[in-house]
Amino acid sequence: MFEKVLFGGKREQQVIEDIKRHIEILHAASGCFRKALAENDKQQLYCIADLEREADSIRREIISKVYEGAFLPYLRSNLVRFVEIVEGVFDLLKDAAYAFEFLDQTLDKEISGECVEIADKNLKMSELLLIAFETLFGKEDLREKTLAIRIYEKQVDEIKHDLIRKLSEKEVKNFWRGKMLSDFVDSLTRISNVIEDASDYLVIINVSLR
Amino acid sequence: MTELIPLAACILIAFGIGSNDTSNALGICIGCGVIRLQKALLLFGCFVLLGIMIQGQRVMETVGKDLLEVNVPIMSTALSISALLIIVSNWKRLPLSTHQVIIGSLIGAGVSSGAEVSYRALIEIVISWVVSPLAAFATALAIYKAMEMTISRLALFPLEKVLRILLLLSGILISYNTGANELATIVGPVIHAGMIARTPASLAGSLFVFLGAVLLSKRVIETIGKGITTLDPYSGFAAQFGAGVCVLFFTSLGMPISTTYCIIGGISGVGMSKGIKTVRMGLVRKIIANWFLAPTLAFLGSALIMRLIS
Numbered sequence: 001m002f003e004k005v006l007f008g009g010k011r012e013q014q015v016i017e018d019i020k021r022h023i024e025i026l027h028a029a030s031g032c033f034r035k036a037l038a039e040n041d042k043q044q045l046y047c048i049a050d051l052e053r054e055a056d057s058i059r060r061e062i063i064s065k066v067y068e069g070a071f072l073p074y075l076r077s078n079l080v081r082f083v084e085i086v087e088g089v090f091d092l093l094k095d096a097a098y099a100f101e102f103l104d105q106t107l108d109k110e111i112s113g114e115c116v117e118i119a120d121k122n123l124k125m126s127e128l129l130l131i132a133f134e135t136l137f138g139k140e141d142l143r144e145k146t147l148a149i150r151i152y153e154k155q156v157d158e159i160k161h162d163l164i165r166k167l168s169e170k171e172v173k174n175f176w177r178g179k180m181l182s183d184f185v186d187s188l189t190r191i192s193n194v195i196e197d198a199s200d201y202l203v204i205i206n207v208s209l210r
Numbered sequence: 211m212t213e214l215i216p217l218a219a220c221i222l223i224a225f226g227i228g229s230n231d232t233s234n235a236l237g238i239c240i241g242c243g244v245i246r247l248q249k250a251l252l253l254f255g256c257f258v259l260l261g262i263m264i265q266g267q268r269v270m271e272t273v274g275k276d277l278l279e280v281n282v283p284i285m286s287t288a289l290s291i292s293a294l295l296i297i298v299s300n301w302k303r304l305p306l307s308t309h310q311v312i313i314g315s316l317i318g319a320g321v322s323s324g325a326e327v328s329y330r331a332l333i334e335i336v337i338s339w340v341v342s343p344l345a346a347f348a349t350a351l352a353i354y355k356a357m358e359m360t361i362s363r364l365a366l367f368p369l370e371k372v373l374r375i376l377l378l379l380s381g382i383l384i385s386y387n388t389g390a391n392e393l394a395t396i397v398g399p400v401i402h403a404g405m406i407a408r409t410p411a412s413l414a415g416s417l418f419v420f421l422g423a424v425l426l427s428k429r430v431i432e433t434i435g436k437g438i439t440t441l442d443p444y445s446g447f448a449a450q451f452g453a454g455v456c457v458l459f460f461t462s463l464g465m466p467i468s469t470t471y472c473i474i475g476g477i478s479g480v481g482m483s484k485g486i487k488t489v490r491m492g493l494v495r496k497i498i499a500n501w502f503l504a505p506t507l508a509f510l511g512s513a514l515i516m517r518l519i520s
Contacts, residue, residue: 069243136366
């Protein structure tokens with residue numbers, strides 16, 4: 001009993017490890033997506049669905065362990081909410097991959113550069129999210145990490161405006177191609193928003209016990 | 211045969227303490243999942259016994275010897291009225307303090323039967339009733355400020371672990387005080403009337419508190435536990451530990467004081483650190499009214515019954 005109280009129970013350790021693993025998978029999925037986009041290779045997108053399935057099962061594990069009583073009650077709902085926000089990033093990655101896969105052609109040269117740049121920034125943001133989560137154990141400043149995430153998000157916003165301007169100038173020859181392209185850009189550019197939401201939620205978690 | 215009346219009343223009151231006050235001590239820990247119910251009950255029982263065995267003597271002397279010379283008729287009346295008032299207050303959900311009811315009943319029965327009451331001891335007790343919630347207020351506020359300057363700077367997960375340990379320590383302290391102060395107030399008169407020796411009285415008292423906790427505390431704890439999910443454990447610890455330290459201090463002076471009133475003082479102290487508007491003054495007025503009501507009712511009830519018996 002005292003071991004549990006003094007050093008934190010196994011359940012708490014497992015939840016922490018699972019959350020880390022969940023974010024690591026997000027980083028892996030973001031990397032996989034970026035590579036597929038940079039190489040214009042739709043075959044590589046299959047890894048996203050596999051990683052999303054793995055992340056989904058980890059998310060379920062985390063939620064069940066938290067509701068079995070891991071951590072103080074004040075922390076439980078916030079941790080679950082954080083994991084659900086990260087899950088939202090997986091959904092957007094999956095949607096973007098799905099739309100990219102169903103584009104009948106590869107990305108046009110005018111916009112592919114911006115798309116790869118956004119995917120690259122999403123990858124860096126997911127890495128920063130993991131580092132930000134790890135600051136909850138040590139003395140490093142969480143605000144620095146969340147600030148870096150916010151800066152990346154602002155950069156993605158700027159690229160998004162250029163991208164939308166270029167897209168609006170393009171002629172839409174086919175409804176489904178237009179829709180898929182629009183869905184793809186929409187999902188791709190929303191990923192950074194949701195990662196920023198997740199990092200903001202880490203700040204809330206960090207102050208919730210104080 | 212009449213000697214059985216105060217003993218039976220003591221058993222009833224001890225049983226009542228077990229059923230109601232376990233939540234005071236370990237409700238937060240159970241609600242937060244720091245400790246499971248069965249382990250909490252065992253821990254509560256052990257520390258109640260330790261409290262009365264190690265530090266119960268002073269409070270027993272104050273209530274059973276210094277306040278007035280107790281005899282069987284005084285105790286039969288006072289403890290029966292106390293048991294009745296405590297049962298009715300629990301049933302009607304009126305938060306009456308066990309200490310105030312017992313002291314009020316003893317004084318009522320003593321004055322009515324012409325026994326010599328030490329007004330000096332009574333004044334000291336009443337002063338401690340006034341000072342203890344205020345001291346708990348100040349202690350909790352100081353603990354809260356100290357926590358802000360120390361453990362608040364820890365990273366989140368280490369802070370969570372520290373809070374778990376502190377919550378358990380605080381629960382243990384309140385359990386200890388329940389034995390050293392609350393149970394000592396109940397068994398003090400019967401011990402000093404020579405009806406039962408100190409060690410068997412302490413063992414039996416602790417046993418009945420434990421039985422009350424095992425048989426009847428679960429629902430109260432569940433209610434507290436559900437309420438605790440929205441309670442901030444950080445402030446909760448400062449309030450509870452501040453109250454615990456305060457009760458321990460008054461116990462060492464031999465003063466029978468209410469843990470509940472000290473916890474209320476502690477909560478108000480923590481609330482005050484966030485501004486006076488966070489303290490619900492309507493509720494404070496109600497608590498002050500009960501503070502006067504409990505000893506007055508007990509005094510009048512005991513005095514009346516004693517007069518009728520005489």
